[in-house]
Amino acid sequence: MxxxxxxxxxxxxxxxxxxxxxxxxxxxxxxxxxxxxxxxxxxxxxxxxxxxxxxxxxxxxxxxxxxxxxxxxxxxxxxxxxxxxxxxxxxxxxxxxxxxxxxxxxxxxxxxxxxxxxxxxxHLHHEPGSITTNKGEPYSVYSYFWKKWRDREKRGSVPAPGADRLVSPGRDTPIPTLDDLGFETPEATVPDGGYEEARHRLNEFCSEPIYRYEETRDRPAANATSRLSPHLAHGTVGVRTLHDRVVRAREEAPDDEAREAVETFRSELAWREFYHHVLYFNPEVVTENYREYENDIEWRDDPEELQAWKDGETGYPIVDAGMRQLRAEAYMHNRVRMIVASFLTKDLLLDWREGYDWFRRKLADHNPANNNGGWQWAASTGTDAQPYFRIFNPMTQGERHDPDAEYIREYVPELRGVDPDLIHDWHNLSLTQRSRAAPDYPAPIVDHSERREAALAMFEQARGEADDG
Ligand SMILES: Cc1cc2nc3c(=O)[nH]c(=O)nc-3n(C[C@H](O)[C@H](O)[C@H](O)COP(=O)(O)OP(=O)(O)OC[C@H]3O[C@@H](n4cnc5c(N)ncnc54)[C@H](O)[C@@H]3O)c2cc1C
Incomplete structure (x- = not known):
C-alpha cells in the first residue's frame, strides 16, 4: 500500500x-x-x-x-x-x-x-533545470525562457486513479475548522475552493473570455482574467488539464486575433513557471534582493504610511481600490498589484518585504514564487525587473486602465458619486473641491513628483552613483 x-x-x-x-x-x-x-x-x-x-x-x-x-x-x-x-x-x-x-x-x-x-x-510543466540557457544555466530573463517554454512539448493530463485502487482508512477523521486550527475568520469573502469549482472556472474562461484576454486583461473593471490563481496555488486544477483546455481553445479560436489572445494567456502561465524556477535556484529571494546593488537600498521606515497603504487610505484612488479589493476578496487584479507595489516601493519608499508579507497574509493565491517575483519586479530588485528609473505614475495608471473609474468606484464607496475626471485629477484638486466632491475620502498622503525624485535618489545611492557634492 x-x-x-x-x-x-x-x-x-x-x-x-x-x-x-x-x-x-x-x-x-x-x-x-x-x-x-x-x-x-x-x-x-x-x-x-x-x-x-x-x-x-x-x-x-x-x-x-x-x-x-x-x-x-x-x-x-x-x-x-x-x-x-x-x-x-x-x-x-x-x-x-x-x-x-x-x-x-x-x-x-x-x-x-x-x-x-x-x-x-x-506543479509545473517543465521542472527546474530543464529550461536553461545554452550554457545550461537557469534563465534570469523571462523573454528567453518564454520562447523555450512556449515551444517545448507538454505532457497531457492524466486520469484520476480508479475506485478499485483506493483504500478506505476504516475511520472517520473530521476536517478541522479555522477556529480549531487557531485562525480567525478571514475579513475577505474568500473565493470558493475545490476541484469542481476550478474545472467550472476553467471551462467558462476558455469558452469565450480567453479570446478577449489580450484587450481586457489590463482593465480591472472588466474582471476578464481567469481568476484561476488560487486554484493553481493550491492545486485544485492540474497544470496539464489547464494547458490541454487552453490548447483546445486555441484550436477552436474564431480568428487570428483570438488565437493571439490565447497565446498571451499561455505566456502568463509561463511567468508562473519562470518564477518557480527562479525560486528553486535562488531560495534566498524570499527575504533577499535577487539583484545586487553596490550599497544597501535605504528604504524608509514609516508605520503610518504603511498602514494607510494597507487600509486603502492613501488618497490615490487606484491604489486604494486595489488595497480594498485585497481585503474584501483575498484577491487583487494583476495590473493593480503592479500599481500598488510600485506605490509602496517607489512612492512611499518602503521595503518590498513589507508588501510581500501583507500579500502573503491577505491573498488566497499567495505562493512564494509568484508573490516574490511580482514584488521584486516592481521594486526593481528582481530578475528581469523593471529598471529603477521607470516609476509608475498612479494617476496616469488609474486613468489609462480604469478610465471610467468603474473599478475605483466599486471598491472605494466614498468616490461612488464622483465624476471620473475629478477622481483621476484628485491630487490636483483644491481642499474645497475635494471636500465638496467626496468629504470622506482622504487627500493624497504624499506628493508623487517629490517622491519620484526621492526614489531615484535612493536607487542612485544604492547604485553608488549618488552625487554627494
Ligand atoms: C506584487 C505582485 C504580487 C503577486 N503575487 C502573486 C501571488 O502571490 N500568487 C499568484 O498566483 N500570483 C501573484 N501575482 C501575479 C498575478 O498578479 C496573479 O497571478 C494574477 O493576478 C491572478 O489572477 P488570474 O488568475 O485571474 O490571472 P490570469 O491573468 O488569468 O493568469 C492565469 C494564471 O497565470 C499566472 N500568472 C498570471 N500573471 C502572472 C504573473 N505576473 N506572474 C506570475 N504568474 C502569473 C497565475 O498563475 C494566474 O492564475 C503577483 C503579481 C504582483 C505584481
Missing part, C-alpha cells in the same frame, strides 16, 4: 504522484502540520478547508476517504505507514527552500522506517 500525501494538489485527477508512481492500493492523507501552519494565513486556510471538503467527497463516493491528521508531517506519515502497513508514500515536489527542507526531513524519517518515498514533479 502507498500513502499519498496531498498538499498543494487538492484534486483527484491530473495528479501525477497520486496516479502514476505505481499500481499499489492508495490511502490518501492530508496533514495539518503546525510548522506549515505557522506560515499560513486565514484566507488560504479557508480556501484549503473548502477544497478538502470536495476532495473528501470525491473519495467517499468511491468508498475510500481522506485521512486528515494533525501534527508534525514526518511523525504523522511514519505513524500512518506503520498503522496501515504502507511501504511507500508519494507527494508532489515542493519548490521553495522551506518546502524542500521539510520534504528532506520527511524523506529521512520515512527512510528510517523503511518506507519508500516517491517525490514527483507535478
Amino acid at each position: 502507498r500513502l499519498h500525501w496531498h498538499r498543494t494538489d487538492l484534486r483527484p485527477s491530473d495528479n501525477l504522484p497520486l496516479s502514476t508512481v505505481d499500481s499499489e492500493p492508495i490511502l490518501p492523507v492530508y496533514v495539518f502540520d503546525p510548522q506549515i501552519l505557522d506560515h499560513a494565513a486565514p484566507p488560504r486556510i479557508a480556501f484549503i478547508l473548502d477544497s478538502l471538503e470536495t476532495l473528501r467527497e470525491w473519495y467517499r463516493a468511491r468508498e475510500s476517504d481522506l485521512l486528515v491528521v494533525r501534527g508534525s508531517a514526518p511523525e504523522q506519515l511514519a505513524r500512518l505507514a506503520d498503522e496501515y502497513d504502507a511501504d511507500a508514500a508519494s507527494w508532489a515536489q515542493a519548490y521553495s527552500g522551506l518546502g524542500r527542507r521539510r520534504d528532506e526531513r520527511v524523506q529521512e524519517r520515512l527512510d528510517a522506517a523503511g518506507v519508500e518515498s516517491h517525490v514527483v514533479h507535478d
Whole structure:
C-alpha cells in the first residue's frame, strides 16, 4: 500500500504522484502540520478547508476517504505507514527552500522506517533545470525562457486513479475548522475552493473570455482574467488539464486575433513557471534582493504610511481600490498589484518585504514564487525587473486602465458619486473641491513628483552613483 500525501494538489485527477508512481492500493492523507501552519494565513486556510471538503467527497463516493491528521508531517506519515502497513508514500515536489527542507526531513524519517518515498514533479510543466540557457544555466530573463517554454512539448493530463485502487482508512477523521486550527475568520469573502469549482472556472474562461484576454486583461473593471490563481496555488486544477483546455481553445479560436489572445494567456502561465524556477535556484529571494546593488537600498521606515497603504487610505484612488479589493476578496487584479507595489516601493519608499508579507497574509493565491517575483519586479530588485528609473505614475495608471473609474468606484464607496475626471485629477484638486466632491475620502498622503525624485535618489545611492557634492 502507498500513502499519498496531498498538499498543494487538492484534486483527484491530473495528479501525477497520486496516479502514476505505481499500481499499489492508495490511502490518501492530508496533514495539518503546525510548522506549515505557522506560515499560513486565514484566507488560504479557508480556501484549503473548502477544497478538502470536495476532495473528501470525491473519495467517499468511491468508498475510500481522506485521512486528515494533525501534527508534525514526518511523525504523522511514519505513524500512518506503520498503522496501515504502507511501504511507500508519494507527494508532489515542493519548490521553495522551506518546502524542500521539510520534504528532506520527511524523506529521512520515512527512510528510517523503511518506507519508500516517491517525490514527483507535478506543479509545473517543465521542472527546474530543464529550461536553461545554452550554457545550461537557469534563465534570469523571462523573454528567453518564454520562447523555450512556449515551444517545448507538454505532457497531457492524466486520469484520476480508479475506485478499485483506493483504500478506505476504516475511520472517520473530521476536517478541522479555522477556529480549531487557531485562525480567525478571514475579513475577505474568500473565493470558493475545490476541484469542481476550478474545472467550472476553467471551462467558462476558455469558452469565450480567453479570446478577449489580450484587450481586457489590463482593465480591472472588466474582471476578464481567469481568476484561476488560487486554484493553481493550491492545486485544485492540474497544470496539464489547464494547458490541454487552453490548447483546445486555441484550436477552436474564431480568428487570428483570438488565437493571439490565447497565446498571451499561455505566456502568463509561463511567468508562473519562470518564477518557480527562479525560486528553486535562488531560495534566498524570499527575504533577499535577487539583484545586487553596490550599497544597501535605504528604504524608509514609516508605520503610518504603511498602514494607510494597507487600509486603502492613501488618497490615490487606484491604489486604494486595489488595497480594498485585497481585503474584501483575498484577491487583487494583476495590473493593480503592479500599481500598488510600485506605490509602496517607489512612492512611499518602503521595503518590498513589507508588501510581500501583507500579500502573503491577505491573498488566497499567495505562493512564494509568484508573490516574490511580482514584488521584486516592481521594486526593481528582481530578475528581469523593471529598471529603477521607470516609476509608475498612479494617476496616469488609474486613468489609462480604469478610465471610467468603474473599478475605483466599486471598491472605494466614498468616490461612488464622483465624476471620473475629478477622481483621476484628485491630487490636483483644491481642499474645497475635494471636500465638496467626496468629504470622506482622504487627500493624497504624499506628493508623487517629490517622491519620484526621492526614489531615484535612493536607487542612485544604492547604485553608488549618488552625487554627494
Ligand atoms: C506584487 C505582485 C504580487 C503577486 N503575487 C502573486 C501571488 O502571490 N500568487 C499568484 O498566483 N500570483 C501573484 N501575482 C501575479 C498575478 O498578479 C496573479 O497571478 C494574477 O493576478 C491572478 O489572477 P488570474 O488568475 O485571474 O490571472 P490570469 O491573468 O488569468 O493568469 C492565469 C494564471 O497565470 C499566472 N500568472 C498570471 N500573471 C502572472 C504573473 N505576473 N506572474 C506570475 N504568474 C502569473 C497565475 O498563475 C494566474 O492564475 C503577483 C503579481 C504582483 C505584481
